[in-house]
Amino acid sequence: MAGELFDEYDPESFFDEVFTPSGEVREHYVGLLDRLRHFTADDLARRERRRDAAFRSQGITFTVYEEDEGIERTFPMDLLPRVITAAEWKVIEAGLEQRVTALNRFLDDLYVGERAAIHDGIIPWWLVTSSDGFSREAFGVPVPLGARCLVAGIDLVRDGNGEFCVLEDNLRSPSGISYVVENRVAMTRLLPNVFTDAPVRPVDHYGRSLLGALSRVAPPAAGDTPTVVVLTPGVFNSAYFEHVFLAAHMGVELVEGRDLVVDDHVLYMRTTRGLKRVDVVYRRVDDAFLDPVTFRPDSSLGVPGLMAAARAGNVTISNAVGNGVADDKAVYAYVPQMIEYYLGERPILPNVDTYLLWEQEQRDFVLANLDRLVIKPVAEAGGYGITIGPSATEEELDKCRADICADPRNWIAQEVVSLSRHPTLVDDHLEGRHIDLRPFVLTSDTVEVIPGGLTRVAMRKGSLVVNSSQGGGSKDTWVLAPDPIQDEDPSPNATPMLEVTGDVEVTA
Amino acid sequence: MRLDIRYRSSFTYDGFVRESQNELRACPCTDEFQQLVSYRVTCAPSAKVASYTDYWGTRVDAFGTRAPHDSLEVLAEATVDTRERPLPMGLSRPELLTDPGFLDEHAEYLERTPHADWGVEITRRAAEQTVAAGPDVVGWVLALHRLVGASLRYERGVTSVGVPVDEVLAHGHGVCQDFAHLAVSFCRSQGIPARYVSGYLFTRDETILDTEPAIDAGDDAVRVQTHAWFEAAVPGFGWFALDPTNQSAVGQRHVKIGHGRDYEDVQPLRGVFSGEAGASVIPDVEIRRLPMAEITTHQPPGRLLHERQQQQ
Numbered sequence: 001m002a003g004e005l006f007d008e009y010d011p012e013s014f015f016d017e018v019f020t021p022s023g024e025v026r027e028h029y030v031g032l033l034d035r036l037r038h039f040t041a042d043d044l045a046r047r048e049r050r051r052d053a054a055f056r057s058q059g060i061t062f063t064v065y066e067e068d069e070g071i072e073r074t075f076p077m078d079l080l081p082r083v084i085t086a087a088e089w090k091v092i093e094a095g096l097e098q099r100v101t102a103l104n105r106f107l108d109d110l111y112v113g114e115r116a117a118i119h120d121g122i123i124p125w126w127l128v129t130s131s132d133g134f135s136r137e138a139f140g141v142p143v144p145l146g147a148r149c150l151v152a153g154i155d156l157v158r159d160g161n162g163e164f165c166v167l168e169d170n171l172r173s174p175s176g177i178s179y180v181v182e183n184r185v186a187m188t189r190l191l192p193n194v195f196t197d198a199p200v201r202p203v204d205h206y207g208r209s210l211l212g213a214l215s216r217v218a219p220p221a222a223g224d225t226p227t228v229v230v231l232t233p234g235v236f237n238s239a240y241f242e243h244v245f246l247a248a249h250m251g252v253e254l255v256e257g258r259d260l261v262v263d264d265h266v267l268y269m270r271t272t273r274g275l276k277r278v279d280v281v282y283r284r285v286d287d288a289f290l291d292p293v294t295f296r297p298d299s300s301l302g303v304p305g306l307m308a309a310a311r312a313g314n315v316t317i318s319n320a321v322g323n324g325v326a327d328d329k330a331v332y333a334y335v336p337q338m339i340e341y342y343l344g345e346r347p348i349l350p351n352v353d354t355y356l357l358w359e360q361e362q363r364d365f366v367l368a369n370l371d372r373l374v375i376k377p378v379a380e381a382g383g384y385g386i387t388i389g390p391s392a393t394e395e396e397l398d399k400c401r402a403d404i405c406a407d408p409r410n411w412i413a414q415e416v417v418s419l420s421r422h423p424t425l426v427d428d429h430l431e432g433r434h435i436d437l438r439p440f441v442l443t444s445d446t447v448e449v450i451p452g453g454l455t456r457v458a459m460r461k462g463s464l465v466v467n468s469s470q471g472g473g474s475k476d477t478w479v480l481a482p483d484p485i486q487d488e489d490p491s492p493n494a495t496p497m498l499e500v501t502g503d504v505e506v507t508a
Numbered sequence: 509m510r511l512d513i514r515y516r517s518s519f520t521y522d523g524f525v526r527e528s529q530n531e532l533r534a535c536p537c538t539d540e541f542q543q544l545v546s547y548r549v550t551c552a553p554s555a556k557v558a559s560y561t562d563y564w565g566t567r568v569d570a571f572g573t574r575a576p577h578d579s580l581e582v583l584a585e586a587t588v589d590t591r592e593r594p595l596p597m598g599l600s601r602p603e604l605l606t607d608p609g610f611l612d613e614h615a616e617y618l619e620r621t622p623h624a625d626w627g628v629e630i631t632r633r634a635a636e637q638t639v640a641a642g643p644d645v646v647g648w649v650l651a652l653h654r655l656v657g658a659s660l661r662y663e664r665g666v667t668s669v670g671v672p673v674d675e676v677l678a679h680g681h682g683v684c685q686d687f688a689h690l691a692v693s694f695c696r697s698q699g700i701p702a703r704y705v706s707g708y709l710f711t712r713d714e715t716i717l718d719t720e721p722a723i724d725a726g727d728d729a730v731r732v733q734t735h736a737w738f739e740a741a742v743p744g745f746g747w748f749a750l751d752p753t754n755q756s757a758v759g760q761r762h763v764k765i766g767h768g769r770d771y772e773d774v775q776p777l778r779g780v781f782s783g784e785a786g787a788s789v790i791p792d793v794e795i796r797r798l799p800m801a802e803i804t805t806h807q808p809p810g811r812l813l814h815e816r817q818q819q820q
Contacts, residue, residue: 139563140562263572293529293778304527
């Protein structure tokens with residue numbers, strides 16, 4: 001029924017995205033699998049080679065840091081898309097909107113507000129001040145609409161029961177959206193037929209949505225058509241491809257620090273026709289490198305005087321400085337309480353159970369159960385520094401134990417989530433691989449969740465680490481529209497629903 | 509005591525530079541024991557000054573210029589009224605240092621920071637003093653304050669901002685910043701929250717040890733550098749200020765600019781410029797005692813009288 005590709009496929013005991021525990025194809029995958037029935041593994045392998053060649057020639061790459069070296073890799077995209085139903089997405093979307101709204105409220109409360117959540121005992125002050133991401137330099141710097149976290153990437157996983165929960169928040173410079181868009185483009189070229197009749201919601205409007213959101217947080221004096229730029233650290237940054245991509249999709253300038261200058265607390269970019277005022281900086285430069293006057297004096301990536309210009313209300317820096325305090329993995333544990341406190345609502349998407357190691361009882365429990373928990377450093381992103389208990393060596397566990405005891409604030413422990421699996425092409429056949437999902441959330445005067453997001457795949461068998469910086473891959477991610485006709489994006493640039501043929505399969 | 513302070517920093521470059529951006533922290537704060545009367549900042553070449561209060565409560569004046577220049581001078585003029593600060597009375601039990609509320613409030617003043625990143629030797633020496641001083645935080649702070657005086661010799665010109673505090677202790681000499689960082693480190697190593705204070709000291713007075721030399725600048729006026737001392741949080745009392753360089757209490761002659769975890773948080777002047785030139789900086793502070801003004805009641809922190817003068 002599922003075709004020869006699936007002949008040997010075994011979902012084992014995991015929650016499988018495609019197959020039910022009894023081996024039936026889930027309803028929302030029936031159409032897709034039917035269209036893939038005629039493909040052999042060879043057909044797919046050939047297309048994978050075309051994909052790799054195309055990605056390489058377009059420079060769709062990611063740098064993996066190992067030892068002291070940066071290795072340039074294409075970001076592998078598996079050809080079997082991941083499908084999310086309209087009903088599932090409705091819940092995810094509402095949950096993300098709620099979560100990101102609360103996180104923005106918290107950040108604004110902290111940096112320009114009364115610190116109400118601190119005074120009311122929701123989040124301990126010491127936890128805030130001890131967070132590496134807490135930026136005292138951002139204190140008092142306003143952001144229009146309180147949209148301090150304008151772009152959020154929230155990592156979701158599905159547990160053994162298929163329930164979506166939040167694994168971590170990325171509120172600084174979450175990357176990956178370019179792969180979401182490029183994966184879709186690649187899929188429509190490599191396997192146009194699989195989109196037949198599938199009401200897949202488009203993602204290629206991201207550039208317009210981002211530009212719209214950035215324009216709405218411009219200082220009031222900027223008028224109706226504010227000047228937006230993308231600030232990149234430069235070609236050596238692992239996500240440089242994405243910076244180029246975003247500037248191109250928004251139709252704005254991609255600049256480096258040396259292209260910008262502050263004069264009398266106003267930001268300008270140097271152009272061939274002199275200086276041009278800049279109203280909004282979508283920056284992909286880390287806080288510490290943004291302004292050598294305020295932060296690291298040795299940084300040449302930033303713009304001297306930028307923070308003072310932002311503080312004077314002459315330019316908006318987005319994402320705002322200091323967001324790291326809210327995606328600190330120990331502060332993460334308090335997000336459900338933040339949602340209840342700021343919004344008076346029950347959290348829609350649950351957190352993964354998290355142990356806070358400065359609490360004696362929780363620490364004792366964790367130290368005694370290290371081999372069945374996941375231990376993460378609180379301030380790292382990209383999967384660096386994680387120890388997965390069940391697969392760690394005795395030595396690794398000993399080191400972990402010592403690290404925790406030396407600085408309990410710097411670590412959290414979580415239950416191992418048995419991430420859902422998805423059939424993934426491995427050589428000439430399909431195997432189950434663990435996946436997660438990073439949806440992207442834009443906040444300005446409204447909150448917009450881009451349908452789908454980046455599905456990351458742990459390419460190594462059995463691995464639970466999906467981060468692209470750890471060599472993971474990705475999948476095109478389909479969110480099905482509730483109604484294939486009414487929900488279609490009217491834009492001519494939207495991903496087309498290709499070749500409507502007689503092969504009808506209603507999958508809504 | 510009413511004091512008039514003129515803080516001047518002159519950058520001289522051996523060529524033209526452009527695009528200089530700076531932040532000045534030179535304005536005396538207003539707190540329970542001192543009141544800012546007037547303040548203004550001017551710079552040459554002229555620049556628009558944007559002022560704000562930072563996280564620590566210190567006034568910051570940000571200014572920059574794109575015009576090519578071979579020197580840059582900033583002048584901050586302040587008039588401030590100061591009073592004596594009371595000394596802690598009675599005992600403060602050390603158990604109170606670990607009270608969860610006290611810890612939560614003071615956590616950031618207990619951490620290691622780049623200039624107060626102490627090692628075992630500092631902890632060991634500090635512990636000897638606290639054990640000997642008995643169960644009283646005030647006694648601990650005073651003992652640690654004296655320990656700084658016994659450990660370091662003031663040596664003008666040996667500026668060591670950037671030298672780890674452990675090495676400062678090993679060398680046995682330093683300037684006021686080093687004294688303050690060592691005091692902060694001793695305190696934190698014993699669980700006493702402590703903060704670094706940047707300010708001015710009016711030293712033309714025989715009651716204060718003349719270890720910070722001053723050049724006579726005329727009638728009842730002195731020329732000094734900016735000064736540094738520390739404050740320790742004493743449970744049940746509050747912030748207890750001491751001047752370890754002079755081994756004295758902090759009184760009317762001390763004018764506080766602000767505090768932070770260490771020097772970095774209250775650095776008087778920081779900035780960058782672009783250009784190939786090398787730079788030399790001559791900071792200069794002149795403090796003059798004015799005829800005594802009536803300081804009767806304390807005014808709450810509020811708008812500066814001469815706010816309109818701050819921008820030129």
